[in-house]
Amino acid sequence: MTSAIRRLSLALALVVLLLAGGARGAGAHELRAQPWRAAEAVNGGLFAAQSELILGTPEQAARLVERARIHARELVPSARDRAESGRAHGGAGRVGPSARLSAGLAAARRAAAQGDPVALAAARGQVRAVLFAYAYDATLAAVAAGDVQKARAWLLLREFRTATRFTRPGADATLALGALERGTTTPATARTAVAKDLLDAYQARLRELLDDAARGNERALPERRAEGAAQAAGYFELLAARYRQDRGAAALAGARAAFGALAAAARSGDRVGFAPAPTAAARPGDRAAFAHAHAAALASLEGFTAAPFTDEEAARRAQQLLRFLALVPVEYGRGTKDDRVTLDFEIQEAAAFQSGSQAAFADLESLLAKRDSARTEAAAAELRRLGALVEQATRRTTGVATAEAVERLASAIEDDLSATMPDAWKAQTDESDYDLIALTLDRMEAAVGAGQYRQAEQARLEAYAFFEFGPERRLKAFDPGLALKVEGLVWFGDADQPGLAKLIGERAPRRAVHETRIVLDEQLGDAAATLGDSANKAQVVVNSAILVFREGLEAVLILAAITASFVGVRRGMRRPVLIGAGLGLLASVITWVLAQTLLTSLEQYGEKLEAVVGLVAIAVLLLITNWFFHKVYWSEWIGKFHRRRKRLERYDRVGFISAQVLGLALLGLSSVYREGFEVVLFLQSLELSAGASTVLEGAGLGLAMTLGVAVLTFALQRKLPYKKMLIVTGVMIGVVLVVMVGQTARTMQGTGWLPITPIDVAPPYWAGLWFGVYPTWETIGAQLAAAAFVLGSYFLAQEVRVKRPRRRARARVAMQAEPQERAAEAPSDRRVPV
Numbered sequence: 050m051t052s053a054i055r056r057l058s059l060a061l062a063l064v065v066l067l068l069a070g071g072a073r074g075a076g077a078h079e080l081r082a083q084p085w086r087a088a089e090a091v092n093g094g095l096f097a098a099q100s101e102l103i104l105g106t107p108e109q110a111a112r113l114v115e116r117a118r119i120h121a122r123e124l125v126p127s128a129r130d131r132a133e134s135g136r137a138h139g140g141a142g143r144v145g146p147s148a149r150l151s152a153g154l155a156a157a158r159r160a161a162a163q164g165d166p167v168a169l170a171a172a173r174g175q176v177r178a179v180l181f182a183y184a185y186d187a188t189l190a191a192v193a194a195g196d197v198q199k200a201r202a203w204l205l206l207r208e209f210r211t212a213t214r215f216t217r218p219g220a221d222a223t224l225a226l227g228a229l230e231r232g233t234t235t236p237a238t239a240r241t242a243v244a245k246d247l248l249d250a251y252q253a254r255l256r257e258l259l260d261d262a263a264r265g266n267e268r269a270l271p272e273r274r275a276e277g278a279a280q281a282a283g284y285f286e287l288l289a290a291r292y293r294q295d296r297g298a299a300a301l302a303g304a305r306a307a308f309g310a311l312a313a314a315a316r317s318g319d320r321v322g323f324a325p326a327p328t329a330a331a332r333p334g335d336r337a338a339f340a341h342a343h344a345a346a347l348a349s350l351e352g353f354t355a356a357p358f359t360d361e362e363a364a365r366r367a368q369q370l371l372r373f374l375a376l377v378p379v380e381y382g383r384g385t386k387d388d389r390v391t392l393d394f395e396i397q398e399a400a401a402f403q404s405g406s407q408a409a410f411a412d413l414e415s416l417l418a419k420r421d422s423a424r425t426e427a428a429a430a431e432l433r434r435l436g437a438l439v440e441q442a443t444r445r446t447t448g449v450a451t452a453e454a455v456e457r458l459a460s461a462i463e464d465d466l467s468a469t470m471p472d473a474w475k476a477q478t479d480e481s482d483y484d485l486i487a488l489t490l491d492r493m494e495a496a497v498g499a500g501q502y503r504q505a506e507q508a509r510l511e512a513y514a515f516f517e518f519g520p521e522r523r524l525k526a527f528d529p530g531l532a533l534k535v536e537g538l539v540w541f542g543d544a545d546q547p548g549l550a551k552l553i554g555e556r557a558p559r560r561a562v563h564e565t566r567i568v569l570d571e572q573l574g575d576a577a578a579t580l581g582d583s584a585n586k587a588q589v590v591v592n593s594a595i596l597v598f599r600e601g602l603e604a605v606l607i608l609a610a611i612t613a614s615f616v617g618v619r620r621g622m623r624r625p626v627l628i629g630a631g632l633g634l635l636a637s638v639i640t641w642v643l644a645q646t647l648l649t650s651l652e653q654y655g656e657k658l659e660a661v662v663g664l665v666a667i668a669v670l671l672l673i674t675n676w677f678f679h680k681v682y683w684s685e686w687i688g689k690f691h692r693r694r695k696r697l698e699r700y701d702r703v704g705f706i707s708a709q710v711l712g713l714a715l716l717g718l719s720s721v722y723r724e725g726f727e728v729v730l731f732l733q734s735l736e737l738s739a740g741a742s743t744v745l746e747g748a749g750l751g752l753a754m755t756l757g758v759a760v761l762t763f764a765l766q767r768k769l770p771y772k773k774m775l776i777v778t779g780v781m782i783g784v785v786l787v788v789m790v791g792q793t794a795r796t797m798q799g800t801g802w803l804p805i806t807p808i809d810v811a812p813p814y815w816a817g818l819w820f821g822v823y824p825t826w827e828t829i830g831a832q833l834a835a836a837a838f839v840l841g842s843y844f845l846a847q848e849v850r851v852k853r854p855r856r857r858a859r860a861r862v863a864m865q866a867e868p869q870e871r872a873a874e875a876p877s878d879r880r881v882p883v
Contacts, residue, residue: 084187085205087124088180091117095173098161102169110161110169118154124180146183149283153179167271171316174276178283181208185247185287192240197230204243210253222246248291249356255284256411259347262315266339271315274339278315281346282308288355295353304349307342314342352415360473366412367474368481371463373406376514378459381439382452390446396439398511403439407432421469428465431458482519483577486512490566493549498559505562506553513539524576531576538569541824593747594754600724601755604630608717609762629717636718637725667789783839790835791821794828803827
């Protein structure tokens, strides 16, 4: 078995070498034209030597290292860059990549010949880092010379920042070369962009390598520890010039000493100083000594950023950090109840957002530390605690942290970050949200292409979360139709274009999903353009007025439908409705006053709170509708109003009316406050764009128009024919009920309280905006049920109040007439006198 594995390993190594160009057959010219092939040959040869050292003989391992050395000569033909590269990498006289590559390969050959796997792993890490360093220098030199083709060839030999769910691999260097080729940028500008992209990637990978080496130390894996530490030390040399520029020569010398100690401690516990490690009979490194060296290396990197963000980039990343942080407790709360996990999916979402916040914080930590090191350290410690709590919930189902504890911790982190960040970072912007939406939709498409529809649905929900908690609220205030179009494309569809939720639910092919994605991107672009001009005062005033007027009309419609029947002895029942409406208006004003603090803390419950208010309004409206039909609309009381007046007044005083008064007052309050809460929520978004005074100016105009319509409506009610007015308002209240049910059901779907089952219907966007019609079985089913309730109440009222009494009356009349008829028809015994 061992010999078979050995033969397979050797065959694999030979294939790698042949694919890289053959031992010598490809020729130096071809390998130099494709540097990545030569680098792959070097790395493949060293990997094969490591395998041979485990499964075969040291002699064969040494021969494989020698083959790798031949390919390295083709890639780096000489050491002529010793002095120049030394200056480029942080100090005159420092050994450049060519010399370090030769030293690393020599160390690899000695380690292979002596059968030392730890030293061979360290040498491989060193060689791999040097290859990237050489490619880095060659790439920048080609860009500076304007040689795009050569730069592209060397750029293929590079590292990338590890992509996450919310970040893409760096492409700035590739884009800069494209711009340079088109002549839209200068070589100097392109060189800066390429260097920044590469430095950012190598610093990110440096952190990962340090973590990987630490895990190798913890798990007693000396080869993994040695390779990671040596490669990390090599990556630091890539950053040395920037480190010296940022910290000075003395700090650079100290950092180099720390990384040298780290690499030495990883190879051998005997020598943890700065001298070279022994190359023969090296013992496994001492874990404590490595941990000490590892801590020193990490300390040397604190506050250092090789590729600093521009102000715009830092602000965008800060917005992402705050957005991720806000979403962690939201998803965690949806996935837990008390100390139990109820929805694993939501916990995974919380973990994803927590990882995103940790990555964003790592990018900004050095900048934050320069402003307030104490608060930055506190935020870092709290982020680690938050990560531990969320990770615990991913591994356990009981005994996890409560949602309240996670929310308190996230709020504390946000407070520390807000106190540390400059005001420019905290300014509201949607750019970071659009970036995250695009990234998440990319991942959704990739999941669909791989047939992973569950992961695709998860990504789609993440994209909707970024839209819902970001641009959507402001967009609803400016262009509700466009907001509804975007939402429709994410969920059920818009016009003839099916929505992403429907396509994923039907397991549609990637091409169909991509077609909807193209349309969605266009609508998101329109949204960005709309919100981009949101600071225009006149537009904000108009939008505020329209928003208040539109929502106010709904409240007026409900109140008009309710109070239309209250005439005569029941005119006094208008009072509780109007009192409730006044309380709702007052509550809306109080909510506006408290919005700066209250809505900030309740922002994550926006749709949930809206759904609860809607359910209360529907429940009361159902009660009142049923009561109206039975007690007012279709009873014989209408025709016998004056005759039953005194009896009805006595009935009102019995106490039954007190419950109805309470219900009517509650209906008036919930009807107005439901609309008022939405208005306040939307106006807060407008206030961010143009300030409170501008928004209040528009809101006052909209309120004046609403009050004008209300006066006309209630005045018109008194002039309508009573019976026709009852019929019209009865229809109106039924329509309002059905619309409210559809809108509330859709809100409950957004909160996850109702499932979503799309149907193959594409209603126009205004149908949802004004009539609450959405193409799902749940929303339409709820509306049909509400309509059935209204119609059923009508027919039941007809049966109970009209038809049944009439049948009983006819039956009584018939029973009374029957004896008389029998008597009339019976034969008489009396004699008639003659």
